[in-house]
Every structure is written in structure tokens, then in C-alpha cells.
Amino acid sequence: GAVVSQHPSWVICKSGTSVKIECRSLDFQATTMFWYRQFPKQSLMLMATSNEGSKATYEQGVEKDKFLINHASLTLSTLTVTSAHPEDSSFYICSADSGTGYRETQYFGPGTRLLVL
Amino acid sequence: RKEVEQDPGPFNVPEGATVAFNCTYSNSASQSFFWYRQDCRKEPKLLMSVYSSGNEDGRFTAQLNRASQYISLLIRDSKLSDSATYLCVVNGGGGADGLTFGKGTHLIIQP
Numbered sequence: 001g002a003v004v005s006q007h008p009s010w011v012i013c014k015s016g017t018s019v020k021i022e023c024r025s026l027d028f029q030a031t032t033m034f035w036y037r038q039f040p041k042q043s044l045m046l047m048a049t050s051n052e053g054s055k056a057t058y059e060q061g062v063e064k065d066k067f068l069i070n071h072a073s074l075t076l077s078t079l080t081v082t083s084a085h086p087e088d089s090s091f092y093i094c095s096a097d098s099g100t101g102y103r104e105t106q107y108f109g110p111g112t113r114l115l116v117l
Numbered sequence: 118r119k120e121v122e123q124d125p126g127p128f129n130v131p132e133g134a135t136v137a138f139n140c141t142y143s144n145s146a147s148q149s150f151f152w153y154r155q156d157c158r159k160e161p162k163l164l165m166s167v168y169s170s171g172n173e174d175g176r177f178t179a180q181l182n183r184a185s186q187y188i189s190l191l192i193r194d195s196k197l198s199d200s201a202t203y204l205c206v207v208n209g210g211g212g213a214d215g216l217t218f219g220k221g222t223h224l225i226i227q228p
Binding site: 042045046059095109 | 121158159160161162204215216217218219220221
């Protein structure tokens with residue numbers, strides 16, 4: 001199946017710093033990528049939909065100025081957590097839509113664990 | 118009301134037994150339905166899609182009841198490697214949409 005990578009796989013940072021997470025589709029072009037967040041014992045929650053060459057669409061309650069998304073190419077989307085705080089500590093997962101027209105063609109990256117001290 | 122609801126479990130089941138999970142969803146306009154499997158500290162992986170006519174993949178059988186907005190997953194002859202969290206997932210709109218995940222049902226297969 002298609003491969004989606006994320007980098008870094010885990011990061012520990014001090015409160016107030018910014019953290020950038022990359023999501024890459026390795027063997028296909030992804031017009032649309034999605035960013036999810038999962039807190040312990042909770043479900044994955046969609047944060048935003050990232051479309052190549054246009055502004056991301058954020059879900060209700062997700063601050064667009066805090067979670068900056070850039071989808072500059074068909075194979076790369078980045079999520080930057082600005083001025084991270086301990087409550088931002090979570091498991092961030094991206095997925096990419098291969099655009100074949102079938103709904104199940106969303107491929108997930110391995111996730112990034114963020115711990116803000 | 119939560120969009121996708123599941124019994125969190127855990128379900129402790131002996132190896133070889135049959136186990137069933139259920140899930141309900143609130144958005145009647147939902148069009149696509151899936152079961153994902155998530156292992157501890159890993160990303161979710163697609164287990165199977167769920168079709169209105171019901172579908173089977175080896176030991177796994179999925180069913181959808183649109184009238185009741187209810188989805189089920191049946192695992193026969195359970196293996197130790199089936200231990201994981203099973204996520205009920207719904208996709209609601211047209212085009213490329215983000216998925217709505219349930220909290221998951223934790224399954225533990227015991228030897």
C-alpha cells in the first residue's frame with residue numbers, strides 16, 4: 001500500500017517553543033492531507049484539512065494561528081505548533097488522500113508524539 | 118451526543134473464541150464506514166470497509182444497518198495477535214473528507 005511518513009516521530013520541547021511536524025506521501029501525490037490529534041485514551045480528532053496550494057480548513061475549536069499548516073507541494077504538508085504549552089502534548093497523526101475516488105484511500109503516517117515540558 | 122459511540126471495553130476473550138463489537142453513529146448523512154485497528158502507541162490501520170450488504174474478510178465480518186445507524190464487527194477464532202483497539206470510523210460528506218473516529222474498543226485475547 002501507499003506510504004506516508006512523518007518526521008519527527010517524537011519530540012520533547014520546552015514550553016513556549018514552536019515545533020514543526022512534516023508529513024510526506026512517499027509514493028503518491030496527495031491533493032489533500034489531514035491532521036489529527038489523539039490524547040491518551042481518547043479518539044483521534046480531526047484538526048484540519050490541508051489542501052495543496054490553498055489555505056487549510058480548520059475544525060471548530062482548533063486555533064488556526066496556533067496550529068499553522070502549510071501544504072506547499074503534493075507530497076508534503078507541515079504542521080507547526082506555535083508557542084507550545086504542556087496541554088499541546090499529544091499524538092499528532094497525518095493522513096493523505098490518494099484521490100482515487102474511493103473513500104478508503106486515506107493512508108496514515110506513523111504519528112508524532114509531542115511532549116511539552 | 119457523540120458522533121461515533123463504542124463500548125470502550127476492555128473485552129477479555131480467550132483465544133479461539135468469537136467476539137463482536139458494535140458501534141453507533143449520529144450523522145445519518147454518513148456515507149462510508151470502516152473498522153480500523155490501532156495497536157498501542159501506533160497509528161490506526163485500516164482493517165476493513167463496511168458495506169450495506171455486509172462483508173467478510175477471513176475471520177472478520179462487518180455489517181452495517183443504515184436504518185439503525187449501527188455498525189458491527191465480528192471476529193471468529195480469535196488469535197493472540199488480534200489484541201488491539203478497534204476503531205469504528207465514519208466518513209460523512211462528499212469529496213475528500215476527514216474521518217470521524219470512535220474512541221475505540223479495547224480487545225485483549227488471552228491464551
